Amino acid sequence: MEVKDIYIKNMKTGDFKENEYLEEYVKELKNNGVNIFISKIDDVINWGRSNSVWPLTFATSCCGIEFMCLGAARYDFARFGWEVTRNSPRQADVVFVCGTIVHKMAPVLKRLYDQMAEPKYVMAFGSCAISGGPFKSSYHTVMGVDEVIPVDVYIPGCPPRPDAMIYGMMQLARKIKMQEFFRLPLQPDMKPYLEAEQEELKEKEEVADGTSK
Amino acid sequence: MGQVNEKLSTLAFAVVEENGKTLNVTVPKENLYETASFLRKSCNCDFLMDIVGMDYTDSLGTVYNLSNTQDPAQLVALKTTTSDRENPLLDSVHDLWESAGLYEREVYDFLGIRFLNHPDMRRLFLRQDWKGHPLRKDYDANPALNPVPMENEPIEDMETVPAIELKMGQPVESTRKLFAEDEYIVNFGPQHPATHGVLHLRVSLEGEIIKKIDPNFGYIHRGIEKMSEAYTYPQILHLTDRLDYLSGTINRHAVCLCCEKALELEVPERAHYIRTIFDELTRIASHLLGWGCMAMDMGSITAFVYGMRDREKIMDIFEETAGARLMVNYNVIGGVAQDIHPDFQRKVKEFIPYMRKMLKEHHLLFTGNPIARGRMEGVGYLSREQAVSLGTTGPSGRASGWSNDVRKIEPYAAYRHADFKEVLRREGMTFDRYIIRLDEILESLNIIEQLIDNIPEGAYAAKTKAIIRLPEGEFFQRVENARGEFDVYINSKGDKSPYRIKFRSPCMTLVNTLIPTTVGSKVADLIMIGASLDYVVPCIDR
């Protein structure tokens, strides 16, 4: 599939600064044996998904203020269908990680992420969330949220402007559009859980077999 | 000052010296409590601004910055040291000043000094299983010692409260449980939209009534003070913006003023005027956001959108001159980073009448609303004595009738050229804390109006050396930020980076204020009272 085909209503493909990474993503998916032929049903579902992404209200520090600006009148992400901010991770599709993540917060963020239902996405907002940012040399900062949870879109800045955030949102919308809903690639951190679960099941079965025999 | 000095001379062991407006009192650690209680009771030093934990390499110590509500310009710095680095113990002063409770926990967390007779010697910011005390000079920062944890802090750890008491001359350690077995506890935060940041409150309830609150901090502790010890002064300035990002400009102003005081640098008048106008604009922006969020917590999203809309006007003004919206990074040591934009004055002058008109609308829209009034009136009472003892500075303290505006007490920058009044209220209810912010916006507009046309011509910054080294000594600067008194304490050894820098966060005392104001009221009021105190959590955690 060509990246050119991914059409989102709010922004033309040519207006994106870089399209290469998406092509690489497609290649990677293909190499991993994921079929990326998108059917008409997928198209319809993705149209709905990419236009009604519900973010989790999650902000730890300064970048959160710019996130609030994004929600308010001037930048207004309601235009793109993103305005239904959820306070519960169980109802959210995407988490905007706005602000520094520190040692004490890392497990909390991980837990929030685990509580979200699939398919779920993460946007690292601001240099703190990307790499520790200005607090790189601190003893208590996590050097980027990708140490804790997988990230889909990185938005640099300290803080990034709300416009930059909208650009990041459009990138995510494209990513959603090109996914095959019924066969979504597994989120990287889910594998060990699934394996563990299956092993557990197997063990249980074995035990059950043992007792029945 | 003479009076206190005279009174102190009756204490034979105290070494008293004057350093500008500050009286430095050094005592041996055995006499710490005695001196503190003398200062509190006989010299009327009723406001404990801050406790600074110090590591002097050969010894550990504390500095108690005290002030007096009757003569607020007078400062006393009480100092003591202990040479025991293995098991340092000092007397607690938490029964003299309520604010000391949290400050002492902070000192323990950072430096490992334990306080005798303090009922709660848990760490304040770091996890209870953290290895080492980061502000010690010999702290081992090896990340392998403290890896990023993947599990939440066990509730056990949070609830077990160690304490150390002096019994018959011997320190005796003990632990107790914070909550009883059958208490009903609600976790509020760390990820909750109404905590205004990542604050974790553990609330014990009796039906709907709050019995006890235990605030847990540190979910955004970034270690700014330790980092600063390795950074040069101009580098530190960038971190101060990120402490309390809603009054970033004002915090930065404080550090600049402190360095300028130390360097005896003459700052051009033009810079003073520009800085003051920026400070006041920041204050308005912060109060607007505070107002909007408070309304949103009550369920009025409209008010939030209105507040943010007006705030955007200020963001535009900032952006034009300084190049950024939120992290303005505009003050530098010696002045401001660049001259104001040619349109700056015009835009600010347009903004003043606009904001006055909008304030009327905000009052119409929200202040008169019977539901809002019902939720704000008669709840969250804070008396003046309590406010002083807790160190509740800023608008929240002024709503209880405590006149504590640093702009009036120690006029810095261009405040001495402006004629403005300190907004005070008497009752100390949630409603007073709400209305005082809107009134302060009006006052800030008045200040800006008086200054904007009189910005003197000339340079916008003084010339400084390429590498800024502060002379040896201790320097202290107070400013009034949007939430209260923000202080900077710098201990310099003559290097290009500080030996120790300490920021007094007004927000930590605000969270401390939350406890007496909410205990006994309904759990729904907790949100309102918290919003009316308007704290910013990264400022607490630093």
Ligand code: SF4
């Ligand atoms: S990236 Fe900058 S603005 Fe954002 S949280 Fe970090 S320090 Fe604050």
